Amino acid sequence: MRIGLLGTGPWADMAHAPALRRHDGLEFVGVWGRRPAAAEELADRHGTRAYDDVDALLADVEAVAVALPPGVQAELAVRAARAGCHLLLDKPLAATVPQGRAVVEAVREAGVASVVFLTTRFQSETEAWITEQSASDGWFTARAQWLGAVFTGDSPFAASPWRREKGALWDVGPHALSVLLPVLGDARRVAAAAQGPGDTVHLVLDHAGGASSALTLSLTAPPAAAGAAVELRGRTGVTLLPETTEGPVPALLRAVDALLAAARDGRPHPCDAAFGLRITEVLAEAEARLRDGR
Structure with missing residues (x-):
């Protein structure tokens, strides 16, 4: 499966990029980031190509991994799903419940697979x-x-x-x-x-x-x-x-396995976007209670 990476921060560099490069079932096509210079640096370190245009990357791949802040992730996940890309997402799925619902709806309408990488669930x-x-x-x-x-x-x-x-x-x-x-x-x-x-x-x-x-x-x-x-x-x-000493890269490799299986079989993974939305809803309720002092 041809896959791209959205994001150039520390998590993209230490976890996502090494996993995408190592997985035998993937071709790591390229990286896009909000800072083009950082995308170039990360792509050079991991032996792939930097993209200036996110839509150009989406057109060249079948899936994307996202390592971006939740609000940015949700917006680009909708865009990627509508482009027909399977989604390997990070936690939290979104910064708000409406953003999370938009991701779930885009995944459903496009018929793409989704997995939210929650480290403990994949160690x-x-x-x-x-x-x-x-x-x-x-x-x-x-x-x-x-x-x-x-x-x-x-x-x-x-x-x-x-x-x-x-x-x-x-x-x-x-x-x-x-x-x-x-x-x-x-x-x-x-x-x-x-x-x-x-x-x-x-x-x-x-x-x-x-x-x-x-x-x-x-x-x-x-x-x-x-x-x-x-x-x-x-x-x-x-x-x-x-307790476990297993790092994020082996866990991410198993998350990729889960995404490939969901894309192949059409069966949602337990940690799909819908589960990510449910977590977002619980977090939003807790945040509201903290804000209201209840």
Whole structure:
């Protein structure tokens, strides 16, 4: 499959471009970015071509991978779907619910495949754990902590304007929700939300499966306290999300596998644009509650 990359930032350079170059089922055709000089540099590093015109790239490929801020991603995803391109998207799907709905509608109308890359869902150990827990019932409660040190440590994402604006809720919130929703069921409501230090937020979700979950999300944790953890408690006891040292590139290679399978078979992947939209809806509800002080 001929694929292009939209985006030239650190995530595009360290994750997307290496995965697209390495996957045996892809031809990495080229890169487009909002900064032409950055596109040239990234293309040179990864042995491909830089495009000045995004529509020219869309015309030359069958699929695109997107590594751009959520608002920009949503706009270009609609454009790419209408051009007949399958979509390998990043989280969050969009910055607003209407943007997310537009992506889902464009995917449906064009009949293209979509996969939203949620790292934990495509790492081998954690993916197997989520699948195993999803097959069980009787969960009573869950606790998730996704604590990053993006704004307190030496992170290449510290200067990201959208992360500065949207904070941990929108950056690491999708990761936590991507684990909890398939195991506990959809979130019927955000029962509580409270602001914490820096961009830290605390959420409590009521799930369709009858369980509740408590989430703590932050990008301003002390570096020594950073990390992710999920604990489930229920009829079968207590289980923890396994730790993994697997980096983003192997996980992205499996996400590409999922996109190729969905394009070939026509069956939506569990992490498709519709799932990305549902996560966006939950995040928007939590954001509204934080804004209203409820």
